[in-house]
Amino acid sequence: MNKLYGNVQGLKPSLKKKLGNLYRRRVPANRLYTAELARTLAQLSAEVGRPVSLLLARNGQMRAVAVGDAAALPVPEHAYLESRLSGYRIVHTHLGGGGLSAPDLSTLFLHRYDSIVALDVEEGRPTRAHLAHLVPPEAEEEDWRIYPARPWDAYLQWDYGAALAALEEELARRADLRELEDGSGERVILVGIDEGQGPEAELRLDELAELARTAGGVVVHRELVYRPTLDPRYAVGRGKLDELTSVAYHENAGTLIFGVDLTPAQAGAIEQATQLKVLDRTQLILDIFARHARTPQAEAQVELAQLRYLLPRLVGKGKQLSRLGGGIGTRGPGETKLEVDRRRIGERIHRLTREIERIAKQRREARKSRKRNRVPVVAIVGYTNAGKTTLLRALTRKGDAGENKLFATLRPLTRRGYLPGYGEVLFTDTVGFIRDMPPALVTAFRATLEELFEADLVLHVVDATADGALEHHRVVEDRLVEMGLEAPRLVVVNKIDRADPFDRMRLEEQLDGVAVSALEGRGLEDLASRIVRVLIGSGLPAQPWAQYDVRPMG
Ligand SMILES: Nc1nc2c(ncn2[C@@H]2O[C@H](COP(=O)(O)OP(=O)(O)OP(=O)(O)O)[C@@H](O)[C@H]2O)c(=O)[nH]1
Ligand SMILES: [Mg+2]
Structure with a gap:
């Protein structure tokens, strides 16, 4: 049987089976949902006494079924593509009515779902449908459009496929426009943290901006967050992260650079929560070194430092690695090697250490026989x-x-x-x-x-x-x-x-x-x-x- 996500505790086996059967449902590719699916969903929610959420692929295939709200669904792998929609939508029920909730909308936004639908359920039957989707980023406006509530069956004949194609086209066109305006350079957002240093924190943020510029970044937003103690999980608060994610969307930025050093766990959690590339100050500096390393000794040392910093950040994380893709934080002598696994990195570190010793010895000898009459x-x-x-x-x-x-x-x-x-x-x-x-x-x-x-x-x-x-x-x-x-x-x-x-x-x-x-x-x-x-x-x-x-x- 296919996995049920969310809170399935205490559900009768027969009910679990019925929920599991939802995996067999399919929606025609150009429709939002079918009448059968909506009715079954409403009825099951009423029986369970909780909302039920479905994750559907664009071709209409069922990808996940969860008992609970939209956030109970697993995030689809590889869903996130720069400036495009993820190719998945959420259809779920609301027992109490009330339209799309704030968490619904932030789930839509964070994971770039194609759309999200909430069906109000009364006495085991669907009543109204609430629909929202993302819109291209505009200054001052919300990142999504919420349609007025409609009778649940109003969407049955709607050409969802065509509407989605138009939206994607619009998003892609805007993204191209922005790229033309920007020229090159990775668009980055800086996050400085004032742990009570006062004006000193401002100076450090200035310096971070300089470092980002040196690494080839274009700083599109700087945020100085006052936080006497760092959040152990996200360094800053969760609300601040959501804010930054929205800024990134509006500013077309794909990278967050933190002015403090993040633990591997924090970096991973922030990346997960924002779906952005996350770098800390050390990684930024390493990237600059990588650009400046030009002797064999320097190249080896920089690669060594990069690998040592990277190693603990690899634990159980194929994903972050694949995300590294390119740009700031991925450059350097070791660039092509970042894809190799932990064990190979360990071996590489070992070899580099020996290599460095060898070069150092060679150089000591070379220096002794330095030529006279050379160009100063x-x-x-x-x-x-x-x-x-x-x-x-x-x-x-x-x-x-x-x-x-x-x-x-x-x-x-x-x-x-x-x-x-x-x-x-x-x-x-x-x-x-x-x-x-x-x-x-x-x-x-x-x-x-x-x-x-x-x-x-x-x-x-x-x-x-x-x-x-x-x-x-x-x-x-x-x-x-x-x-x-x-x-x-x-x-x-x-x-x-x-x-x-x-x-x-x-x-x-x-x-x-x-x-x-x-x-x-x-x-x-x-x-x-x-x-x-x-x-x-x-x-x-x-x-x-x-x-x-x-x-x-x-
Ligand atoms: N007004 C003024 N600006 C200058 C002068 N020299 C450099 N700058 C500016 O200072 C900024 C930094 O200059 P860079 O030459 O990149 O400085 P750098 O020391 O090489 O910096 P890093 O390589 O990042 O350490 C640039 O915006 C320059 O245009 C100067 O004599 N007068
Ligand atoms: Mg310079």
Whole structure:
């Protein structure tokens, strides 16, 4: 016999059998329900004394029978498809009448059912029918349309198939329109949690937004939730989650990013409740590292951290894995391997650990025999959003014209530049620093910074417009010292086009920095000559032909 869902306790076997027989019913593909089905349903509900709910596939096949309200039905697997309907509908009874309830509507919405019908039952017979379906997201309006109550048999001749096809078409058309408007970029919603930190929580949310942007996301909504203690199950309240799900629908977002770290159980529960992709701060940061990893050592470390973080999140969860699909949180050296199972991941972790040891040994030996007379390397570091990448571009701008081969991009994040009176220099960009690096990621982060050890000079970019710029500087410098980085430093005070003159001066003085606007190209000559002085001071003489500032023919 087919399974009965919901509360079947205390039901007589004969009644259970009758309910089970509902599985044999079928509705023609273009009809909402048949007269026989409605009558049987009403009669059985009256006998049971509880509502009875049916889950029907679009082709009219019975998929599930539950004693209880719509929420008692199992959620169909693979029901959820971006911006489309799930292909399932719910037909159920209401013994007390009263139309569709709030839980009915939120079930409809969350699982994108094709439609939901409630049949009022009086004396074992159907009386009125209440119908609702989703509508394309509009500002200010409800996400569904509820039709006025009609006599139960009014829908028997209705061409449900055609109505549904029209609705799907409309939904798809709107989704296409939005895609055109947005351009690329994964649309994400940020959820910051204020556990009583006050303004600090706001800053952390700003930082989360920066991280999301760096990972290639488009932030369409930010929500700061005040919660002194996290909800053990959902981190935030259930009501808040429903709200966010609705925002996601209106904003066409498929991803929720939480500013706190979620336990594997929380992430799973939130995903289940919202049907959205759920990421936490650590996963977001891992994704950024994955984009910045470019040495074998860094790639191995990032993959290792990704797998370690992923492993506990895999328990009994084929579903979450398949949902990962693509986009933020799925990138990286291990990208293609995310599909493998737990055991294989365990093996991979083991192999990576050995690989990392091997590479480290190799590198120690390679460093000993580092070549003389090579092109000096200048690495750019700094807090996230300080303007490192903009500065790299500004310092190597001429390369963009693509005329001179000297300036051609070598690797995505290293470019050749030219310093007047000195010669060629390699500039290399790095991943931004952030406060509260998740402990699980420290090793991977350091690995992405490994190239710093090849640098002859480290440019430390400070954003003069940032609150706490001095503190950011200190955080970064402390970490560099911890890593044992000995290369000379030069502080670049950036964004002077927008900075308060007093802040700028204070930073310049306290950090002995060079003030620039990477965006407007101001102060770059001063910076170049400071760089040259440091390089020469560390025993890297100017290149012979460059002393006359004659540039070689490209
Ligand atoms: N006003 C102004 N904005 C700037 C300047 N330099 C960079 N920005 C802006 O600051 C933002 C961050 O710049 P990026 O160069 O991406 O910063 P980053 O340090 O590479 O950031 P991450 O790689 O995310 O750590 C961008 O919106 C830039 O346009 C500047 O000199 N003046
Ligand atoms: Mg950058």
